[in-house]
Amino acid sequence: MTERTADTISGLFLIAVALVAAAAAQFLPTTIAKEFAGPSFMPTLVSMALGICGAGIVFKARSIPQTQRMPGWSETDRAGAIRIAVVALAIAAYNLLLEPLGYLIVTFAFLVFLLWYLKVSWFLNLIISLIATVSTYAMFVIWLKVVLPMGLLEFYF
Amino acid sequence: MEIIQNVLLGFSVALQPINLLYCFIGVLAGTLIGVLPGIGPVTGVAILIPITFGMDPITATIMLAGIYYGAMYGGSTTSILINVPGESASVMTAVDGYQMAKQGRAGAALGMSAFGSFIGGTVSVVGLMFIAPPVAKLALSFGPPEYFVLMLLGLATLTRLAGKNLFKGLGMGFLGMLIGTVGLDPVAGVQRFTFGRADLLDGIGFVSVAMGLFALGEILINIEGSPAERVFSTQIGSLMPTKSDWLACKWTIVRSTIIGFFIGSLPGAGATVSAFMAYAAEKKASKTPERFGQGAIEGVCAAETANNAATGGALVPLLTLGIPSSATVAILMGALMMYGLRPGPLLLTERPDFFWGVVTSMYIGNVMLLVLNLPMIGLWIKILKVPYPVLIPIILLFISLGAYTVGGSYVDLWIMFAFGILGYLMRKFDYPAAPLLLALVLGPIMEKNLKLSLKMSHGSIAIFFQRPITLILIALIVFSLVWPLLVSRFSKGKQALELPVVDE
Numbered sequence: 001m002t003e004r005t006a007d008t009i010s011g012l013f014l015i016a017v018a019l020v021a022a023a024a025a026q027f028l029p030t031t032i033a034k035e036f037a038g039p040s041f042m043p044t045l046v047s048m049a050l051g052i053c054g055a056g057i058v059f060k061a062r063s064i065p066q067t068q069r070m071p072g073w074s075e076t077d078r079a080g081a082i083r084i085a086v087v088a089l090a091i092a093a094y095n096l097l098l099e100p101l102g103y104l105i106v107t108f109a110f111l112v113f114l115l116w117y118l119k120v121s122w123f124l125n126l127i128i129s130l131i132a133t134v135s136t137y138a139m140f141v142i143w144l145k146v147v148l149p150m151g152l153l154e155f156y157f
Numbered sequence: 158m159e160i161i162q163n164v165l166l167g168f169s170v171a172l173q174p175i176n177l178l179y180c181f182i183g184v185l186a187g188t189l190i191g192v193l194p195g196i197g198p199v200t201g202v203a204i205l206i207p208i209t210f211g212m213d214p215i216t217a218t219i220m221l222a223g224i225y226y227g228a229m230y231g232g233s234t235t236s237i238l239i240n241v242p243g244e245s246a247s248v249m250t251a252v253d254g255y256q257m258a259k260q261g262r263a264g265a266a267l268g269m270s271a272f273g274s275f276i277g278g279t280v281s282v283v284g285l286m287f288i289a290p291p292v293a294k295l296a297l298s299f300g301p302p303e304y305f306v307l308m309l310l311g312l313a314t315l316t317r318l319a320g321k322n323l324f325k326g327l328g329m330g331f332l333g334m335l336i337g338t339v340g341l342d343p344v345a346g347v348q349r350f351t352f353g354r355a356d357l358l359d360g361i362g363f364v365s366v367a368m369g370l371f372a373l374g375e376i377l378i379n380i381e382g383s384p385a386e387r388v389f390s391t392q393i394g395s396l397m398p399t400k401s402d403w404l405a406c407k408w409t410i411v412r413s414t415i416i417g418f419f420i421g422s423l424p425g426a427g428a429t430v431s432a433f434m435a436y437a438a439e440k441k442a443s444k445t446p447e448r449f450g451q452g453a454i455e456g457v458c459a460a461e462t463a464n465n466a467a468t469g470g471a472l473v474p475l476l477t478l479g480i481p482s483s484a485t486v487a488i489l490m491g492a493l494m495m496y497g498l499r500p501g502p503l504l505l506t507e508r509p510d511f512f513w514g515v516v517t518s519m520y521i522g523n524v525m526l527l528v529l530n531l532p533m534i535g536l537w538i539k540i541l542k543v544p545y546p547v548l549i550p551i552i553l554l555f556i557s558l559g560a561y562t563v564g565g566s567y568v569d570l571w572i573m574f575a576f577g578i579l580g581y582l583m584r585k586f587d588y589p590a591a592p593l594l595l596a597l598v599l600g601p602i603m604e605k606n607l608k609l610s611l612k613m614s615h616g617s618i619a620i621f622f623q624r625p626i627t628l629i630l631i632a633l634i635v636f637s638l639v640w641p642l643l644v645s646r647f648s649k650g651k652q653a654l655e656l657p658v659v660d661e
Contacts, residue, residue, distance in 0.1 A: 007322075010586040014328050021335055028349055036616035039342040039349060042604045046334045053328030060324060072378075072585060080381035087380055087549075088578065091373075094557065095570040111550050118546030132551055136558060144210055146562045 003068040007061035014054030021047035090114055102151025103141075108133045160286065167513030171521055176219050176514070179212075183220035184522045187227020188529060190243075192235055192537045196552060197244040198228040198485045199594075200372035203364050204555045206492050207562040214496035215511050219518040221492055225485055226278055226468040226519065229428060230526045233270040233461050234537050237263055238393075246428035246464040249436040253449065253456030260452050264394035265402055269454055270461040271530045272398065276410050277462035278523040281418045281469025285476075286516055288422075289505065293477040296502035301609035302620050304478075306630040308603045311424030311480055313634045315592050325588050333596030334603075336361055343605040356566045363597050365560040365572040367488055370590045372556045373573065374580020376549055396531050398454070406458040409439055413462035421467025424474050427483030427591075428467040435463030469519065475500055476512060480599070484591045487598040495563075 025043035074080075094110045111129035120128070140146040150156075170176060190201035201224050209217035232247030237254035250270065257266040299307070312330050339350045340360030351357040398406070413435040420431040439459040440449045449456050474480045479501035481487035493500050498511065505512050530537075560573040583590055614620035621627050 006586050010588065011324075014332070017332070017335075024350065029345075029347060036611040037608050039345050039347040042600075042607075043335065043338045043349065046331050046338065046600075050328060050331040050335060053324045053331060056324035057322065057328065060322065070585075070587070077381075083380045084377050084581070087377065087553075088574075091553065091557070091574055091577070095567065095574060098561075098570070099567065107554060111554065114550035114553070115546070118549060120544070120546050124547070128547060128551070132554060136554065140207070140558060140562065144207060144562075146207065146210075148561075 001070045001073045002064075002066060003070050004061045004064040004066060006070045006073070007057050007064065011054045011057030011061060014057065015051050018047045018051030018054060022051070086117060087114070090117075098151075099149045100151055102153050103148040104133060104137060104153060105151065107136070160290075163509065163513045164286070164517060166509060167515075167517030170215060170510050170514030171219065171518035175213075176216050176518060177521065179216050179220040180223050180518050180522050181525055183223020184227035184230075184525050185529065186220075187224040187229075188231035188526065188537070189540065190224065191228035191231020191233075191247075192243050192540060193548065194235060194241045194243050196372060196375070198225055199367050199488055200375075200552075200556065201228055202485055202488045202492070203367050203372070203563075204559045206364060206488070206495070207559055209492065209496075210562075214493070214498055215514045217496060218489075218493065218511070218515050219522075221489055222472075222515055222519060223522045225489065226465060226522065227526060229278075229461075229464045229468060230271065230274050230530055231537070232464075233274070233457075234267065234530075234534065235541060237266045237270065237457070238538065239541070246432050246467075247460070248429070249432045249460035250457055250464075252436070252460075253451070253453045256450070256452035257454065257457065261394060262452070262454075264396045265398045265454065266457050267393065267534060268396040268531065269398045269402060269406060269458050271396075271527055273406070273410055273413070273458040273462035274465040275523055275527045277414045277417055277464075277466035278468060278526075279520060280414045281421070281466040282516060282519045282523070283469075284418045285469040285472055285519075289473055289477050289512070289516075292473060293502040293505045296478050299478075299502070299626070300624075301606040301613065302624055303626050303630070305603055305606040305610055306621060306627045306634070307424075307478065308480060308599050308606070310630050310634050310637070311474075311482070312592070312596060312599060314423055314426060314637050315595055322587075326592050329583075329588055329590070330592040330596040333593035334600035336366070336593075337597045337600030338604070340601075343601055344608045354568070356568045360601065361572055361597070362560075362564040362569055363491055363594060364488065364563040365569040366576045366597060367484065367594055368556040368560050369573040369576025369578075370580035370583070370594060371484070372552065373577025374584055374590070376552060377577065377581040378584050379545065380549065393534065396534070402454050405455055408442075409455045409458045410462050412438060412442070413459045414466045417463030417466025418470040420463075421470030422473040422482065424480050424482045426467075427471060427485075428464040431467035431470075432460040432464040435459040465523075472516075476504055477502055479602075481595060484594045487595055490598065 022044055025040045025047060028040035028043065029038055030040050031038035090110060090113060094106055097106045108129050111132055112125060115125040115128060141148055171180070186205060187198070187201065190196050190198060202221050205221065205224060209220065228244055229246055232243040233250045233254065235241045235243045236247040236251035237258050240251050240255040242248045242251050254266045254270070257263060315326070315330065337360065339357060341347070341358055342349055348358065416435045416438055417431040420426045420434050421428060436456055436459045439455050440446045443449065443455060471482045471486050474482050475486050475490055479490070479499070481490045490500050498504065498508065556573065557570060560569045563569070564572070580590055610620055611618070621631065
């Protein structure tokens with residue numbers, strides 16, 4: 001991707017965020033009990049400023065030479081994009097399953113999966129996953145008294 | 158002598174065995190975080206906040222501060238040995254440090270960084286001790302208008318310093334302020350953008366945001382690229398700098414300490430910018446500037462002295478005005494508020510044991526770091542050899558746990574996730590992350606002070622222009638925005654300084 005395209009896209013994105021936020025702010029009360037600058041004041045002001053910055057980025061992008069490529073972008077590297085998608089999905093799955101299945105099961109599975117995916121040997125994988133799961137449990141639940149969901153194993157705790 | 162009494166009080170707190178222990182744990186963890194590329198001081202402090210729950214606030218803060226300045230020491234090791242800065246404040250260390258390592262002088266570079274760091278760090282604590290009390294006294298007379306303008310100044314310097322595109326820095330600042338409006342309105346108490354969810358009433362937790370933007374974003378970037386082989390170029394050699402090294406660096410240390418402390422205390426600047434400025438100043442002062450970049454020991458010394466001196470400076474606005482100067486300090490401030498402390502001018506008079514205890518612990522921590530760093534260099538190198546694929550899942554687990562325990566709800570896990578994706582995209586599209594986080598922390602406080610000011614003046618903004626302190630601050634804001642433009646106008650043709658991406 002060229003730098004010009006990247007800046008244009010991200011600038012337009014900021015403008016879109018600003019428009020949505022400014023519109024949403026109009027549903028807030030403008031003043032409560034004769035307050036100057038009521039609840040809608042700050043969101044409106046800030047989203048307007050954000051929109052101006054977005055426009056500034058888009059405008060400035062036009063002066064970037066068309067040939068200038070964005071550093072760190074490569075069209076051919078599919079493998080990298082897949083790695084990111086897999087890790088992101090693993091985190092999303094962790095967040096979703098934490099409550100129903102419980103901390104111990106989900107954490108162990110999460111670590112085993114990621115270590116396997118990142119090509120760590122099975123022996124090391126299982127040892128790290130087991131130690132990390134048990135020791136974080138000991139630290140957070142037993143020592144720091146944090147309540148973590150136990151899910152399926154709730155009965156035993 | 159009041160100050161001697163205060164220092165004695167501080168040492169009586171800092172030398173308690175429990176505080177010594179946690180100071181040690183803090184600087185050790187800080188060094189480790191500094192050594193490991195991929196987690197910087199922001200993430201380090203954020204991850205360890207949950208561990209401090211239930212601790213005495215003084216002990217907890219001593220540990221978290223130790224992580225902050227410890228990371229500055231650790232960052233130099235990887236910069237010098239493998240040309241991979243462990244965190245952004247060490248970027249300038251790598252420039253000459255790695256060249257020195259290639260010439261077989263890694264030991265001297267490491268030794269000089271450690272000594273420079275020690276001197277810079279210690280002197281900046283002295284500076285903090287002498288400057289904080291008068292600043293706090295002055296700040297006691299500040300009302301909402303002064304605070305509002307002061308925070309505006311902080312955001313102005315930050316956005317000005319973060320990256321080459323002004324609109325990108327400013328835009329991220331405004332985005333952070335917009336995200337900061339989620340939750341209850343600070344004066345009227347009306348719900349804003351909460352979608353009726355009770356767990357958003359307190360707003361978007363900035364610890365989750367920080368972990369997402371800084372830690373998860375960085376991990377995703379690292380996963381995308383294929384893991385590069387890390388090659389150690391040379392033997393380390395003697396760690397003691399030679400006499401000629403000391404002679405070369407004598408004035409460098411003095412200059413860099415001063416630059417580091419003052420730049421570090423500017424809201425919005427921080428250690429990275431300090432290291433950068435000190436390096437540039439040394440290059441300018443040198444009779445042989447062409448040596449810089451080819452392995453000049455003054456370059457290594459300047460960057461490392463300044464980034465440590467900045468840590469003491471950075472605590473001045475936090476502990477006296479309640480204004481964080483960088484993303485790491487913002488996290489520290491959040492932690493203080495969680496412990497029920499109010500960072501600000503009253504802290505010094507209400508909790509002198511806290512203030513002086515934490516400050517004096519930094520002397521002790523700096524001594525510990527000097528002792529830890531040099532003899533244990535072999536251990537740090539071994540840790541560097543832990544393959545990244547093993548570290549990634551464990552770091553991910555810790556940031557998830559941290560977001561969940563600090564925020565206390567599932568929503569925080571998703572906030573962390575969403576900001577991780579955003580952080581990744583921001584790196585790809587070359588947007589700075591620090592203004593967003595700082596504005597998220599400052600935004601609600603700014604809004605509250607703006608509203609209170611307008612209440613005082615019955616709705617007239619003239620109040621900001623009628624008070625002497627606000628006028629001075631407004632002049633500073635205008636200056637900080639206009640000055641870079643003037644500089645670039647008058648130095649046409651000269652190469653402009655380009656700052657590294659600030660991730661602290």
